[in-house]
Amino acid sequence: MYKIQTLNKIAEKGLDLLPHGQYEIASEFNEPDGIIVRSFKMHEMPFPISLKAIARAGAGVNNIPLERCSEKGIVVFNTPGANANAVKELVLCSMLLASRDVVGGVAWTKSLEAPADQIPALVEQGKANFAGCEIKGKTLGVVGLGAIGALVAKDALALGMNVIGYDPYLSVDGAWELSNDVQKASGLETLLKSADYLTIHVPLLPSTKEMYNAEKFAMMKPGIKIMNFARGELFKEDDLLDALESGQIGAYVTDFPTTKLIHAKGVIPVPHLGASTEESEENCAIWASRQLKNFLESGNIENSVNFPTCKLPMRKGIKRLSIVNKNIPNIIGTVTSLLAKEGINIDEMINQSKGDVAYMLLDVQGEISPSLIQALEKTEGIRRVRLILG
Numbered sequence: 365m366y367k368i369q370t371l372n373k374i375a376e377k378g379l380d381l382l383p384h385g386q387y388e389i390a391s392e393f394n395e396p397d398g399i400i401v402r403s404f405k406m407h408e409m410p411f412p413i414s415l416k417a418i419a420r421a422g423a424g425v426n427n428i429p430l431e432r433c434s435e436k437g438i439v440v441f442n443t444p445g446a447n448a449n450a451v452k453e454l455v456l457c458s459m460l461l462a463s464r465d466v467v468g469g470v471a472w473t474k475s476l477e478a479p480a481d482q483i484p485a486l487v488e489q490g491k492a493n494f495a496g497c498e499i500k501g502k503t504l505g506v507v508g509l510g511a512i513g514a515l516v517a518k519d520a521l522a523l524g525m526n527v528i529g530y531d532p533y534l535s536v537d538g539a540w541e542l543s544n545d546v547q548k549a550s551g552l553e554t555l556l557k558s559a560d561y562l563t564i565h566v567p568l569l570p571s572t573k574e575m576y577n578a579e580k581f582a583m584m585k586p587g588i589k590i591m592n593f594a595r596g597e598l599f600k601e602d603d604l605l606d607a608l609e610s611g612q613i614g615a616y617v618t619d620f621p622t623t624k625l626i627h628a629k630g631v632i633p634v635p636h637l638g639a640s641t642e643e644s645e646e647n648c649a650i651w652a653s654r655q656l657k658n659f660l661e662s663g664n665i666e667n668s669v670n671f672p673t674c675k676l677p678m679r680k681g682i683k684r685l686s687i688v689n690k691n692i693p694n695i696i697g698t699v700t701s702l703l704a705k706e707g708i709n710i711d712e713m714i715n716q717s718k719g720d721v722a723y724m725l726l727d728v729q730g731e732i733s734p735s736l737i738q739a740l741e742k743t744e745g746i747r748r749v750r751l752i753l754g
């Protein structure tokens with residue numbers, strides 16, 4: 365029986381893929397085999413030895429201590445793309461909210477207290493306070509052209525905007541997805557100088573933290589409208605507040621409100637709703653559950669954040685060793701000689717590495733004794749050994 369701990373509410377359609385009798389699912393476990401999480405912050409959480417994998421039902425993994433997971437042989441998955449349409453739709457909506465003061469206008473209308481026959485006249489008198497501009501013909505800068513950025517770029521073109529994009533690490537698949545009509549910025553500065561609207565879709569990493577600061581704001585067109593549905597920490601908050609106050613930034617729609625931002629001039633705070641649609645929650649939960657199930661039952665890894673892709677076909681009756689190790693010389697030799705000493709034959713094997721982490725799967729014939737597992741576990745550089753029976 366595999367124990368799966370859910371740290372956030374996870375859509376039932378995903379959890380239903382983990383059959384009762386084989387999986388036990390609860391929000392609290394002392395020794396879970398796997399965790400499914402959304403935005404719960406896991407940095408302070410201790411990880412028991414039983415924990416083999418974490419599936420993030422979503423894209424951003426900055427809430428997960430990836431380095432500690434790799435050191436402990438815990439595989440982390442995410443589901444980039446599964447919630448991209450939901451975020452894209454809210455970004456498009458936010459671009460309109462930043463252009464037309466619908467938020468202020470609705471609040472003002474709801475505050476009107478007058479006899480019913482006077483409301484239409486009051487509305488006509490007051491509406492001039494909420495007028496705005498159109499997005500057609502304006503230039504949208506999209507930073508990060510992955511799952512979300514590419515969708516936003518495509519739909520902004522369809523709405524008649526000029527779109528300029530920047531992503532120095534764009535994958536080949538990502539490049540195929542991208543419309544030819546998106547202008548490719550030669551550098552971030554070029555994009556920042558030409559954009560009337562800016563939307564950011566990059567992960568929060570040490571290299572992207574507070575990347576948007578006073579120096580960058582000074583490059584932008586005065587009054588630029590910014591949408592941040594990526595992560596709040598991408599912006600240096602005090603610089604942002606100054607730029608909003610001075611009007612250098614005209615509007616800032618953020619999915620990551622903070623105490624200081626909520627009431628600041630030009631801010632439209634959204635309570636982290638980017639991925640909160642029924643469709644996206646189900647997609648993410650289904651994808652996360654599938655990845656976790658596949659890994660626990662076969663040892664196969666696909667689309668992990670901290671591990672290489674590594675898979676062998678799974679068959680009934682197979683005896684498989686799944687071994688996580690440090691990516692250092694001689695481990696494969698040590699493993700194969702330990703197996704040979706016990707008369708274990710290797711039918712098939714695969715070894716892959718990603719940075720400091722390496723992973724191997726060995727389909728074997730022969731008796732795998734607890735003492736052999738212990739000997740493997742004691743080998744220097746080996747972080748985790750698991751026997752999987754097909």
Ligand SMILES: NC(=O)C1=CN([C@@H]2O[C@H](COP(=O)(O)OP(=O)(O)OC[C@H]3O[C@@H](n4cnc5c(N)ncnc54)[C@H](O)[C@@H]3O)[C@@H](O)[C@H]2O)C=CC1
Binds near residue numbers: 509535571
């Ligand atoms: N508000 C919400 O509810 C949601 C927020 N997000 C956030 O949006 C981010 C992006 O999500 P996806 O598009 O699904 O991820 P993705 O992995 O498909 O795309 C990210 C893109 O950013 C690019 N990139 C990385 N560093 C960059 C840099 N310094 N400059 C320019 N481009 C850079 C990568 O090459 C990649 O193409 C996530 O990491 C997450 O933080 C994602 C989903 C929901």
Ligand SMILES: O=C(O)C(=O)COP(=O)(O)O
Binds near residue numbers: 423
């Ligand atoms: O997928 C992401 O990166 C998100 O920010 C979505 O977060 P959530 O799953 O809605 O808590």
